[in-house]
Amino acid sequence: MAYRYDHILIRYGELSLKGKNRNSFIKQLLSNVKLALKAFPTLEFEKQHDRMYIYLHEEDAQKVSETLSKVFGISSFSLAIKTMPDMEEIIQACLESLPLTEEKTFKVAARRSDKLFPIISDQINRMVATAILKNSEWKVNVKKPDVKIVIEVHHDAAYIMTDRMMGAGGYPVGVGGKAMVLLSGGIDSPVASYLMMKRGVHIECIHFAAPPYTSQNAQDKVMKLAELISPYQGEILVHIVPFTDLQLAIYQNADESYAITLMRRMMMRIAAKLAQKRHCQAIATGESIGQVASQTLESMQSINAVTTMPLIRPVVCMDKVEIIDLSKKIGTYDTSILPYEDCCTIFTPKNPVTKPRIEKCERYESRFDWEKLVDWCVEDVKSVWVHPGMELEQEEEEEELF
Numbered sequence: 001m002a003y004r005y006d007h008i009l010i011r012y013g014e015l016s017l018k019g020k021n022r023n024s025f026i027k028q029l030l031s032n033v034k035l036a037l038k039a040f041p042t043l044e045f046e047k048q049h050d051r052m053y054i055y056l057h058e059e060d061a062q063k064v065s066e067t068l069s070k071v072f073g074i075s076s077f078s079l080a081i082k083t084m085p086d087m088e089e090i091i092q093a094c095l096e097s098l099p100l101t102e103e104k105t106f107k108v109a110a111r112r113s114d115k116l117f118p119i120i121s122d123q124i125n126r127m128v129a130t131a132i133l134k135n136s137e138w139k140v141n142v143k144k145p146d147v148k149i150v151i152e153v154h155h156d157a158a159y160i161m162t163d164r165m166m167g168a169g170g171y172p173v174g175v176g177g178k179a180m181v182l183l184s185g186g187i188d189s190p191v192a193s194y195l196m197m198k199r200g201v202h203i204e205c206i207h208f209a210a211p212p213y214t215s216q217n218a219q220d221k222v223m224k225l226a227e228l229i230s231p232y233q234g235e236i237l238v239h240i241v242p243f244t245d246l247q248l249a250i251y252q253n254a255d256e257s258y259a260i261t262l263m264r265r266m267m268m269r270i271a272a273k274l275a276q277k278r279h280c281q282a283i284a285t286g287e288s289i290g291q292v293a294s295q296t297l298e299s300m301q302s303i304n305a306v307t308t309m310p311l312i313r314p315v316v317c318m319d320k321v322e323i324i325d326l327s328k329k330i331g332t333y334d335t336s337i338l339p340y341e342d343c344c345t346i347f348t349p350k351n352p353v354t355k356p357r358i359e360k361c362e363r364y365e366s367r368f369d370w371e372k373l374v375d376w377c378v379e380d381v382k383s384v385w386v387h388p389g390m391e392l393e394q395e396e397e398e399e400e401l402f
């Protein structure tokens, strides 16, 4: 029998902190892993208490690994050779699979999760190392080996691994409930979306478009951003709100300096209604204190005042530089900086109020029937499922969701 790297072993990480929820976390993780990897139909999955295994069959290990590296709830994973829990087989598999003709230093680190296995870890290390030393020019280096051979011996199988890839960390998406994220075309809100998902919160996105003041390009950019973050969740539902009439009404009825604040309050009302319909427990935005004139604590107070739903601002205390670094890391930066205007930039007043007063907001709002306009916005929402790599397929499904 020829031994090869035909398995992936997945370590759970942070999951292990959560005693009682552990089983439901693992179940969610398995279902997320399957969804992420659904393009690889012959994979086989097995979940255990502290590890998950994927049997690769003939699938491309590299591609599977790339996809897996975006699934939250995984601390690390390794390509592995599976053998019987038998020393002869383990040694044989090592000798067959390691590049023994090259000159390398190595170390063996065995772990025996089956305490009934008759040979203790130290002894496994010694036996495997001896065999390698006999059959190659390799030398032992315990402190800084070129190759670290990790061997895990379980009750029904043993796994041999020589690499360890970083997982995405966090919690499996879905274990933390569901939130509606306000996704603009900027840098911050895709990062906020990523951080929500990383905490295990399933997200849907809402975007406010103001055609013809905002272009199709601007909307395509938002859809592209949603697609770029969709691998972290498998798929994302994006709600596009026709915001033009409401925005015009604000400009007709309020002082320009209050326009942004009022617009935010309206966005929040619409988001809250949609969030309720879609069974979300919270709303999230990409706001950050002090980043622009409209993002002050006073402004946040006036925005929060329109809903009792929790408003989460994952990047609220991050520096712009930190947010940019993260957006580069998750791959949204280059799209975020494309120049298309979103609805805020076009209507931006010269002197937005930095300390809006709620009474004043309410006074402006009493001048027009905003409730009707808000309801229309909610009724006319267009909802689209976004999948990784969707652009290639040019596929957009519009669904009856409510």
Ligand code: ATP
Residues within 6 Å of the ligand: 181, 182, 183, 184, 185, 186, 187, 188, 189, 190, 206, 207, 208, 209, 284, 285, 286, 287, 291, 292, 294, 295, 342, 343, 344
């Ligand atoms: P971003 O980079 O996320 O666009 P920003 O620094 O440009 O943020 P603002 O334009 O003031 O900040 O927006 C603050 C937050 O309000 C955004 O992060 C986003 O969550 C929400 N938001 C703004 N405009 C829209 C929009 N057109 N559709 C949906 N959400 C929006």
Ligand code: MG
Residues within 6 Å of the ligand: 184, 185, 186, 342, 344
């Ligand atoms: Mg913006």
